[in-house]
Amino acid sequence: MADKQTKRANPENPEKLADIKLKPVQKTAAGFAAVASTARHILEEMNVSRGFVALQKLNKVDGFDCPGCAWPDPDDHRSALGEYCENGAKAVAEEATTKALYADFFAKHSVVEMAEWDDYVMGKKGRIAEPMYLPKNGTHYETISWDDAFKLIATNLNSLESPDEAVFYTSGRTSNEAAFLYQLFVRAYGTNNLPDCSNMCHESSGVALGESLGIGKGSVKLEDFFEAEVILIMGQNPGTNHPRMLSALKKAHEKGAYIVSINPLPETGLTGFADPQTISGMLGISATISSLHLPVKINGDMPLFQAINKLLILEEEKAPGSILDNGFISDQTHGFEDYKQYVLGQDLNELSDQCGIPLADIITLVDKLKHSSKIITCWAMGLTQHKNSVDTIKEIVNLLLLKGSIGKPGAGTCPVRGHSNVQGDRTMGIYEKPWPWLLDNLAKNFHFEPPRVDGYDVVDSIEAMHKGDAKVFFALGGNFLSATPDTLYTAEALLKCNLTVQVSTKLNRSHLITGKEALILPVFGRSDEDIQNGEKQFVTCENSMGVIQRSQGVLKPVSDTMLSEPALVCRMAMAVLGDKIDIPWNAYMNDYDKIREAIEATIPGFDDYNTRVRQYGGFYLPNSSREGTFPTDTAKANFTICPLEPIRLKPNELLMMTIRSHDQYNTTIYGMNDRYRGIENERRIILMNQADMEKRNLKQLDVVDLYNFADGKQRVARKFLVISYAIPEQCVATYFPETNVLVPIKSVAKKSNTPTSKSVVIEVRLNSRESLVSSREV
Incomplete structure (x- = not known):
């Protein structure tokens, strides 16, 4: 079996x-084809009026945050035509569909039959409308009441020999409010097993930036793009993964920024962009985005940046005081002399060969960099998913430190986050290696002693389930099986669990490879109107640049048997914990302002949360790198020596x-x-x-x-x-x-x-x- x-x-x-x-x-991205694609996807999933309302409120200050990527909205002006991209509209079409799956659908289609469908067919079936249960040795999911579902979860969790035998995964679309409640429940239950999708995408960025600059987040604001002199786009495809980024890059190019794409593949969005919000764009007239493309070998970014940094140091030796920011290096960095000695010892021809870029092309880029101080470096998973990813990102930071390009307008780090609130989830404490201050604050505010031992990340969780050391798997969103590595090994791990629980909006492959028993628990999406105790509620999200903003769904949910994520977490917590710990779950479930008050008391940077998040566009969280301070072990920004380890x-x-x-x-x-x-x-x-x-x-x-x-x-x-x-x-x-x-x-x-x-x-x-x-x- x-x-x-x-x-x-x-x-x-x-x-x-x-x-x-x-x-x-x-050769051109977006334009009329993107508009036509948007309309087609919306109309396939809902009627015109529902689709119009959804798109009109998408990424608006009085609407809901896109369930797609985490690219920021403008601080000042939101487009009246539509503050969204083609792929954001596709995400909303999938979520706001009027197709709904009830018990009769699951009675008709067995788990084995559904597994024969490809992921595209599976996702197009519609929203899951009511809680579903797969019993032991069952062939079909069947309906289950919410009370019985929570009772099943409580029975399984409370029968474990240790809370560490349970794993609690989180997807990046989970709101700040739900994420905070989730980590609070999990730690009150007694474990730090809180793997999340960050473990699979920008974890390397967080580690590298934390060790080199003191904060694991990017430092730039959207407006910095319009002051930058050079923008480096590395290991990412904005035209598909973050299409709204193209508008910012187009504006930056028009203001004189020299934009460089560094990626093994040439990507259309960085070649030409036909802005669909302009007449010329709709006519297919494209604007240039990237001035230079460097087709680096896969995992060749570190040798490329070591070559760049060596050439900059050599240029400084030719003209002392004119290339590097020596004042910044002296006053605000640590380790420069050791780094200089190391990088000058590298052979430029070998570095060129390892990265796959001719030395002449590297020199072309250095000629642009050497007299620029406003440099932004952007990257995504093309840099973060290698064995040497942490060091590669540190090497990129080395460039910014050489040029003093951090903590000033028009310059800094920009890891472009994928999912819409993955950064916010981490801010809320979804982290298997919790900070001592977080645990101290939880203990103070909620009167229990949270666990202090590090928990499992994603890979640890898979291995623990495979060994039989973890027996219950709970996923707050996401498609764990399809997102994780070594698919068949991961499947074997999930099959060994006693219970797997998937909190979901749509059918996915993780519903078909399960523990001995399984639950699918349906929840609201971002676009769904959320009414608790007779009052409309809103949630909040954090974008790639550290802005906290509100998100309030506007569409009538397709089913009245779904729950909001905060309500689900609260009801589960009450079922599992009972009266063991005095946490006001009922109050949190009925009034999300109460959750935000708890966040304000626990997480730094959220002072006057409920007032500030109701202001136009929300508010920025504090960011030490943006402010030019570096709370590292040395109290300075750290140069890092990153030995080359090429893949042979x-x-x-x-x-x-x-x-x-x-x-x-x-x-x-x-x-x-x-x-x-x-x-x-x-x-x-x-x-x-x-x-x-x-x-x-x-x-x-x-x-x-x-x-x-x-x-x-x-x-x-x-x-x-x-x-x-x-x-x-x-x-x-x-x-x-x-x-x-x-x-x-x-x-x-x-x-x-x-x-x-x-x-x-x-x-x-x-x-x-x-x-x-x-x-x-x-």
């Missing part, structure tokens, strides 16, 4: 491929990174097309350099199997179509989550323990010579 369930974890691979079509790679590939090996298509957000698949890359109607593809194809005697659209052999174990993803693409030699790209099965559970970033989904060593082997020529449209 377990083997059969494990096989369902990985659409391993459906042994059939769709009728793929290839078109030319687009054998002739038959390739280095794979996972990427998103334009028709997806995280594990949610909106459609089967990657419009900008010219790939339609298929996701099982591998982008390869033409030279690598020729070395393996592969032709366009050949069918191949992908293998990873880490730790002496064979992992395989079957039936992928080869596509020739502009990517450095020995580097390949595949879509997430289809190739998560290849990411070894034990391959993680040093210090952050983040899975290395951007540097997976694979072999590509021919599957068959199926001819797909007839389906090509080139």
